[in-house]
Amino acid sequence: MNESVVVIEDGVKRYGTKLALNRVNLRLERGMRCGLLGPNGAGKSTLIRTLTGILRLDEGQVSVLGESPEAARSRVGYLPEERGVPRRAKVGEWLAFLGKLRGLTAQEARKRALHWLEKVDLPGVERSRCRELSKGMQQKVQLAAALQHEPDLLILDEPFSGLDPVAVQLLEDLIREASERGATILLSTHLLPQAEALCDHVLLLKQGQTLASGSLQQVLAQGHPKIELRAETGPPHAVKIGNDRWIIEAQNSTIDEVFREAAQWTGVREIRRTGRQLRDFFSEDADA
Numbered sequence: 504m505n506e507s508v509v510v511i512e513d514g515v516k517r518y519g520t521k522l523a524l525n526r527v528n529l530r531l532e533r534g535m536r537c538g539l540l541g542p543n544g545a546g547k548s549t550l551i552r553t554l555t556g557i558l559r560l561d562e563g564q565v566s567v568l569g570e571s572p573e574a575a576r577s578r579v580g581y582l583p584e585e586r587g588v589p590r591r592a593k594v595g596e597w598l599a600f601l602g603k604l605r606g607l608t609a610q611e612a613r614k615r616a617l618h619w620l621e622k623v624d625l626p627g628v629e630r631s632r633c634r635e636l637s638k639g640m641q642q643k644v645q646l647a648a649a650l651q652h653e654p655d656l657l658i659l660d661e662p663f664s665g666l667d668p669v670a671v672q673l674l675e676d677l678i679r680e681a682s683e684r685g686a687t688i689l690l691s692t693h694l695l696p697q698a699e700a701l702c703d704h705v706l707l708l709k710q711g712q713t714l715a716s717g718s719l720q721q722v723l724a725q726g727h728p729k730i731e732l733r734a735e736t737g738p739p740h741a742v743k744i745g746n747d748r749w750i751i752e753a754q755n756s757t758i759d760e761v762f763r764e765a766a767q768w769t770g771v772r773e774i775r776r777t778g779r780q781l782r783d784f785f786s787e788d789a790d791a
Contacts, residue, residue, distance in 0.1 A: 507566075512564045514526070516553065524560070525712045531704070534686070536678070537702060538701070539689055539708070540705060550708070551658055556572035556573040584664070587645075594644055597648075598612075598620070619650055622647065639666065655685070657688050662690070704719060705719055722781075731775055732773060733773040738765060
């Protein structure tokens, strides 16, 4: 049986009269990669802070690796959205210090620090002070700090922010490696293509409430099938999504009926069925 790594049941968190989380539920098993998605103010950061023990729920239950978030901290890796490293500290010493806090011996902590600096493409910087590194390099150091103790749960809050394409690819590879090792990943990001490429589950929040939750395949299967066509003008009920590109949703008709209708429209150059994408949830939210 899979171990429930993260469990949130009917989670409620208030800031004064504002509901930041409103009866949110989440269950993640070992090895899952879950995308935590939603617009600004959706409640993503609040949810992450409850899992790391920074905040406590006002109502509901939360457990991490079968324990309270506070008790499980040594088994959790966390890359916060707020970037920052101790400017005067030497990189290797700081990483080794964090490793010891998470239960590593002094010798193993030093060894892991060097190993993970190489893994994040920063070999030879262990004697440098953090202030001597660029912002991008400092972010990689924080990533090494989150990964070096090989956590069972890895929480990444907007990890792609500020990274160049090479660093993005490196991070994607490290996320997949951690998942293959058995770690559970919770990835909060605004980059929907990355979420679709990396995650097998998603939790979409809007104003503290669950907009959609489940396996990526199940979530994307929700709603009506659609077709995309290229034409100078679109048929009735078509929605323009770009220069000469239109979407028709099969609401009260079968997809075959919509295909036949579109094929008869004057000036149609291309017709194809299109699957739902995560961005559709945000578009529908904006139109609501």
